[in-house]
Every structure is written in C-alpha cells, then in structure tokens.
Amino acid sequence: MGRARKSYENPYGRRWQFDTVRCKIPVPMRHRLATVFVLAAAATAWATASDWSRLHVHVPDDAAMQRLLDSDLNIMQCHPGCGGTDVIAGPGDEFKLRMLGFDFTYVGPMAAPDAWAKSQINRTAANASIQSDEYRNRYFTADEILTFFENLRTTYPVFVTRRQIGTSINSEPIWAYRFGRPLRTGGQPENNIVFINLIHAREWVSGSVGMHIGLRAAQTLSAPQQTPFLPNQALWIVPITNPDGYRFSWTNDRYWRKNRRRNSGGSFGVDLNRNFGTGWGGGGSSGNQSSLIYRGTAAFSEPESVAIRDFAISLGRVGAYIDFHSFSQLILWPWSYTSNRAADWQAFDAQGRRMQTAIRQPWGVTYTQGQGFQTIYQASGVTPDWFYDRFRASAYTIELRDDGTFGFELPADQIRPTQDEAWAGALQLIAETPR
Ligand code: 0X9
Numbered sequence: 001m002g003r004a005r006k007s008y009e010n011p012y013g014r015r016w017q018f019d020t021v022r023c024k025i026p027v028p029m030r031h032r033l034a035t036v037f038v039l040a041a042a043a044t045a046w047a048t049a050s051d052w053s054r055l056h057v058h059v060p061d062d063a064a065m066q067r068l069l070d071s072d073l074n075i076m077q078c079h080p081g082c083g084g085t086d087v088i089a090g091p092g093d094e095f096k097l098r099m100l101g102f103d104f105t106y107v108g109p110m111a112a113p114d115a116w117a118k119s120q121i122n123r124t125a126a127n128a129s130i131q132s133d134e135y136r137n138r139y140f141t142a143d144e145i146l147t148f149f150e151n152l153r154t155t156y157p158v159f160v161t162r163r164q165i166g167t168s169i170n171s172e173p174i175w176a177y178r179f180g181r182p183l184r185t186g187g188q189p190e191n192n193i194v195f196i197n198l199i200h201a202r203e204w205v206s207g208s209v210g211m212h213i214g215l216r217a218a219q220t221l222s223a224p225q226q227t228p229f230l231p232n233q234a235l236w237i238v239p240i241t242n243p244d245g246y247r248f249s250w251t252n253d254r255y256w257r258k259n260r261r262r263n264s265g266g267s268f269g270v271d272l273n274r275n276f277g278t279g280w281g282g283g284g285s286s287g288n289q290s291s292l293i294y295r296g297t298a299a300f301s302e303p304e305s306v307a308i309r310d311f312a313i314s315l316g317r318v319g320a321y322i323d324f325h326s327f328s329q330l331i332l333w334p335w336s337y338t339s340n341r342a343a344d345w346q347a348f349d350a351q352g353r354r355m356q357t358a359i360r361q362p363w364g365v366t367y368t369q370g371q372g373f374q375t376i377y378q379a380s381g382v383t384p385d386w387f388y389d390r391f392r393a394s395a396y397t398i399e400l401r402d403d404g405t406f407g408f409e410l411p412a413d414q415i416r417p418t419q420d421e422a423w424a425g426a427l428q429l430i431a432e433t434p435r
Pocket residue numbers: 076077200203273325326327332335336337371372373376377378379382397399
C-alpha cells in the first residue's frame with residue numbers, strides 16, 4: 001500500500017524466509033514459538049492499564065502493509081513514503097507484530113481503551129445546549145450530540161428538519177438533518193450537499209465538526225444576508241453515521257473504529273468505509289473479519305451503509321459531499337480505489353486547492369490535498385468514490401486535526417480550531433456547488 005509501487009524482493013532481509021505462502025511465520029522463529037507464546041500468555045494475564053502503548057511499525061512495502069492491515073492489530077494511520085505506521089498496542093500485540101515479521105519502535109504510553117469510559121460514566125445529555133460554547137470545548141456523547149441537533153431543530157424549525165434514514169445493527173436510528181429554506185412545491189429539484197460524521201467511531205472530533213457546521217448553517221439561514229445557501233440548495237448532515245460504534249468507543253473501547261456487526265467467526269465489526277459499492281473488495285480493504293478494514297461479506301452488507309446509500313439516492317441530486325474523518329489534515333478526492341485519474345481530476349485538484357486556502361484562513365494550518373490513492377493510500381469501498389461514481393458529486397474525505405501527535409485523542413483545546421477549519425472548508429464547497 002502506498003505511493004512506492006516497486007517490487008520488493010524480500011521484505012524480511014536475509015534473516016527470515018517463508019517456506020510457504022500459507023504460513024506467514026518465519027522459519028527460524030517457529031521453534032521459539034512455544035516458549036514465546038507461554039511468555040506472552042503470562043504477560044497478558046498480568047496486563048494492566050500501563051500495558052497499552054503506541055508503537056511505530058516499520059512497513060517496507062505494499063505487501064507488508066496489506067499483511068498488517070489483514071491482521072487484527074489496531075493501526076492508527078498509514079503514510080506511504082515514510083515507510084511505517086503507528087499501532088495502538090495492547091497486551092500480546094508486540095508478540096503478534098514479531099510473529100508477522102515487523103520491526104517496531106516504542107513511541108509512548110497510551111491509556112487503556114476502557115479508561116475513558118470509567119472516567120465519563122456520569123455524563124448525561126443535559127448540557128447539550130446550542131447557546132453555550134460547551135460543544136467547542138469538550139467531546140459530546142451520542143446522546144448529547146443528538147440532543148444538540150434536536151435543540152437546533154426546535155430553535156430553527158423553519159430551516160432545520162430531520163429524517164430517519166435507517167437503523168443500525170443494534171437498532172439505533174440513524175438521522176439526517178436538513179438545513180435549508182423550506183421546499184417549494186413544484187419548484188426546481190434541490191441540489192443537495194451531504195456531510196456525514198462519525199462513520200469511524202473513534203474519530204470523535206468529526207462529531208464536534210458536525211455540530212458546529214449544523215449550528216452555523218442554521219444561524220446563517222435565519223440571517224439571510226449571511227447565508228451561503230442558494231435557493232434550492234440544502235445541506236444534509238448525518239451527525240452519527242455509526243451510532244453503535246460511537247457509543248462503544250465511549251463505553252468500552254476508545255479505539256473502536258468499525259460498526260458492531262457480529263461476524264460469523266465471532267469477531268465484531270465491519271469497516272463501513274470499506275463497505276460501499278465502488279471498487280468494493282479491492283486493495284486497501286481486507287477479507288479478514290478481525291481486520292480494522294474488514295470490508296464485510298458484500299458491498300452494502302451493513303445497514304449503516306445502506307442507510308447512507310438509499311438516503312442519497314432518495315435525494316435525486318447530490319452536488320457535493322464530505323465525509324469527515326480524523327486525523328492527518330488532508331483533503332482527499334476520488335479515486336481512492338484506483339490510481340487512475342477521475343474524469344474530473346483537474347476540477348477536483350483546483351477545488352481542493354481552493355478548499356485548502358479556505359481552511360488555512362482561520363488558524364494558518366495547511367491541509368494537504370490530492371487524490372486519495374496517491375495522497376495517502378489505496379482504499380476500496382470508501383464513501384466519496386461511491387458519491388462521485390453515482391452522482392458525479394464533488395466528493396471529499398476530509399481528515400481533520402491533528403498531524404498525528406495526539407491522533408484520535410485530540411486534546412479538547414483543539415476542538416474549536418478544528419471546527420473553524422471544517423466550517424471554512426464547508427463554506428467554500430457550498431459556495432461552489434450549483435443550485
Ligand atoms: O482509511 C480510511 O477509511 C480513511 N482514513 S482513516 O484514518 N480516518 O481511517 C481515509 C479514506 C480515504 N481515502 C483513501 N484512503 N484513499
């Protein structure tokens with residue numbers, strides 16, 4: 001996976017050889033397996049919160065990256081060119097990395113995945129006010145986010161409406177909120193702009209950004225001289241695309257990414273951002289159910305992806321689309337599943353640069369922009385590829401802050417600047433979307 005697509009003769013150097021493709025355990029290590037396994041099991045038994053760490057794993061080439069992605073290790077990011085990625089490692093994971101033949105270095109300690117839940121157990125939705133800045137200064141639970149959006153709807157009933165677009169695996173409603181002038185009967189069909197948030201559970205600042213864009217959209221609509229929206233334009237925000245996963249990231253595992261599908265093999269979760277139909281099943285996705293990028297049994301096998309697909313189709317026209325993720329500060333456009341250039345790649349490149357300039361305005365931070373495949377890595381079955389494929393929408397993934405220093409656990413004092421950047425990018429895109 002990555003930009004360098006040259007062949008690599010032997011990623012393991014001369015030290016280790018594989019005798020079959022089927023068995024990925026280096027031969028000289030196998031005789032030590034039993035001993036190491038006993039030691040690792042003992043270590044796991046004695047696991048405490050301090051057993052969690054961030055490791056930097058050396059990834060020499062595409063094949064090695066795919067092998068890492070096919071494992072059940074918890075990968076933070078993958079950047080081609082720098083030759084490695086960070087991994088959230090719990091008890092036993094260093095052992096797994098060694099078994100897979102990876103070299104790694106220790107970056108620093110990480111909190112145990114359930115530590116956050118224990119400290120937040122008493123949170124309620126009571127304070128999700130749209131009058132206060134609280135949503136800019138701390139992360140909101142699922143109930144708080146939904147209360148915030150309901151407060152928007154009741155405060156701005158003319159401009160904010162909602163629709164249930166589906167139901168998650170664990171039977172939670174998935175909502176889409178519409179921000180726009182009331183629909184005129186018999187008028188020209190709307191050109192819709194769709195933003196989705198929290199498709200990946202652990203990327204919490206994506207939820208903060210959804211709330212901010214929703215509030216700003218409602219405020220500007222009620223002060224028409226300020227609004228970026230043209231008549232016949234509507235913005236749809238899905239505040240929590242993956243509600244089961246997001247709740248789970250609060251209650252059980254801060255590093256949870258996927259939905260909460262119980263897979264046939266007993267593991268949990270499908271990566272919803274590998275489950276869309278365009279390029280489904282290709283490189284940068286995995287058939288291993290335990291993998292972080294498990295694609296599911298078929299394209300649109302998951303109710304959460306079906307909800308987004310069918311909702312978008314029901315709109316008829318979608319001119320622009322953003323899927324908000326974190327982290328890495330990137331503006332990515334199609335294609336991600338193939339290195340081929342999209343027919344509109346020059347328009348994407350020009351618009352991506354304008355969004356980059358807009359995003360830089362509030363805080364001076366430059367988000368890198370480019371085609372997904374080349375700019376970070378190949379990923380098949382991602383949402384913007386499908387929105388572009390289906391609607392020819394100006395479709396983007398925006399990876400929010402930070403640069404990887406804190407990653408998913410972005411400190412709360414960076415929520416506000418991240419929201420400002422996202423709103424600036426959104427305004428640029430809205431202004432360029434035809435009616
Ligand atoms: O891998 C993903 O799904 C996204 N990154 S994240 O770290 N938030 O998981 C990026 C998908 C966008 N496209 C490409 N990777 N090409």
